[in-house]
Amino acid sequence: DQEMALHGREVIHTLTAAGHEAYWVGGCVRDELLGRAIHDMDLTTSAEPEQVIALFPHVIPTGIQHGTVTVMQGGHAFEVTTFRTESGYADHRRPTEVAFVKDIREDLMRRDFTMNAIAMAEHGERVDPFGGEADLRAALVRCVGRAEERFEEDGLRMLRCIRFASVFRFRVAFNTWKGMIRRREGLRYIAMERVRVELEKMLAGPDPLRGLEMLGRSGLLGCTKVPVPWEQCEAQALKGIVQLQEELRWGLLLMSCRLTSVVADELLRAWTFSNAVRLRLVHLLEWETELIYSTSVIAGDSVTEESDIINDEALRRSWIRLLIRLGKDTASDWLDLYNTLPASFRGLPPWVEKHVAKTAEMASLWTKQAVVVRIKDLNITGNELVQAMNRPGGPWLGQMMEQLLQAVACGDIPNETETLLQEAKRVMSSE
Ligand code: ATP
């Protein structure tokens, strides 16, 4: 970090020494003033892209038509953007025209919030025409200029506003909030991918409930291209959300809306999540549904105190069936989630609830005990079975392998080739 700052200073120094103006700007200045870690450094300069390119040996023309080039210095990448204005936001998203300007103030004017519109020169001198530092001290997110117009130009800014308020635990300035309510319909024009990225940053922060509450209160979530079924959310289920790993926070959110795995799958696709994340979350919801289903089957209509032991064993067996179907990672995800849920929200039947503390404990034990949960972990192959049984392959083979897996995973028989063959023969002859 220190090192990146030094190289950033070199870039600024080179530009200044050549007679241009150059500053740190945006998120890095804001984060520096807040005493937060800085992850990337954006620089802004009066020099035009060609002039920047001429001054440094390693420059990548990343967005040269918008005035942005990436300067490589000391192994770090710095985005250097020429002072510019933006105009013509016909589609509520992206400016259609940019123009280079000579005055840093004009550049700062196009930026979204006062705290993001502070420029810092080589020796720390600030250019802060909109009172960004004062707003940082007051913990306020405030638009540069008239909020309604700024949100109308670019609807994503509304989500950025709530994201910053949530992550920094700031409040939203009154006029900014009012402008957001008036312009919230404009969120419809924003690609879900960009919406998702903002929500991800918000959810990953230290106080996601703050952002979720603001999203609910402002009605913004209902205005996205793919509306989020926020109305169904049971807020009390989210109390323990910060204890969860970032991706699992989405799982809790989906679960708190009581979405089925099928509906969740569609939503996650529409929100442009990666396949890996989508499947992880869908499996999680499937686990929840299946577990509730199988426990209700076990419980039947009448459950008595005496049936506890039988129930525990039946529960263990359905747990292992789920392990085989959805994998151990899903089991540990589900347990993490279950542990944060308030008792009133846990969807398991009362006889399982009675053992709430015990259930999670036992379940993690069962997960550890069942070392064999995949067919390929069995100490026998389909070929070996075909030969030993002297029978051509067919549907029976897959069924047999699954039956053996179930028996081994439950601990009924050891995972030894000889035992597995005997068991297969026993099953076959009893049919
Ligand atoms: P993060 O910590 O997420 O990087 P950031 O403020 O640096 O926050 P970036 O997307 O990296 O966000 O943008 C850098 C700067 O560009 C912002 O600080 C802001 O000045 C300006 N900016 C970014 N997005 C917008 C926008 N939608 N409208 C106006 N200005 C924007």
Ligand code: MG
């Ligand atoms: Mg940034």
